[in-house]
Amino acid sequence: MKTKMIFVDKNVDEENSYAQAVEILKSGEVVAFPTETVYGLGADATNFKAVNKIFEAKGRPADNPLIVHVDSKDAALSYVQKVSSKALQCMDAFWPGALTLILQAKPDTFASNVTANLQTVGIRVPNHPVALTLLKKLQLPLAAPSANTSGKPSPTLAEHVDHDLNGKIPLILDGGATEIGIESTVLDMTSEPPVILRPGNVSKEQIEHVIGTVRTSSGNKGNIPKSPGMKYMHYAPTAPLYLIENEKALIEKAIQYVQQKGKRVAVISETQYPFADFNFPLSMENLYASLRKCDLSDADLILASVECDEKGNDALMNRLEKAADHKWFS
Ligand code: TXA
Ligand code: MG
16 A cells, blocks of 8 residues: 655645545545644544554554544534533543543444443544544544554654554645644543543643542553553663663763663763763653654664653653663663
């Protein structure tokens, strides 16, 4: 299959580009498109065969459910069972935006592979003009995980999507760099108090300000993971990545130690290390791009400098810990 990439200006309605995307999606194929978090790989959420193409293109395990994207709160409400007042308050406060709500789906609304046969569905209204225009023109719920090969960093540029999925999907809508750079916060509204299953740009504090106490998922130590995707190692670059405390002398010593073994070292940090073989920036917006640049470099080992007091709490730290598989340099 030949992959076509078309540029869609964020602020201009390019009729023909959207018409192509809508036609492809309605014919049961997949299309990659930008959201404010990361690029998504979309398919008609009511069409089993179409959704299956997402799993095939990404190499995604079938027990990992997809997020459904809709253009409005009313559209979301039409697909789910009666929701709590807290869920409504979250929709009003954070949509369109980077908050996915887990709600009880109406039976037989979505293809069974969207929800991995769960009774619940993850749903959000994205805050990106291209995604919203596409959804308004499509008038169908759009199942869309991040548009990367499963296990690789999520794409924040159309080029990242092209790198992973060229030849496997018919169309990429290029809307430039995504603003936020990491995936949405996932909040399970089917528990009381609600539980953050995946941290993201919408913080626990912001949510608590609107609906009161929420819990943070302690991971998936039980038998049935609440958010199935969290059990998979994500965002991993090819070379081994180690976390290291953000302390100049410590990092310089580590660089020297690795280089003495004849290996090349990349540092992902807010600070530049002149003696490192490669330096890549560290922030929420460019973490994934930096991880991908590590893959394109010939670094043998990657160090990511982190503030230890952020350990385990914020969204950036959550992604870094996963990329490093919780390994610390010592
Ligand atoms: O920002 C985002 O959320 C991006 C953009 C494209 O919207 N999408 C995204 O999708 O990150 P994905 O598939 O890569 O991550 C979906 C996460 C997974 O951890 C999955 O397990 C969880 O949401 N999830 C989806 N449906 C669920 C459900 N019914 N119950 C629990 N977790 C669910
Ligand atoms: Mg993903």
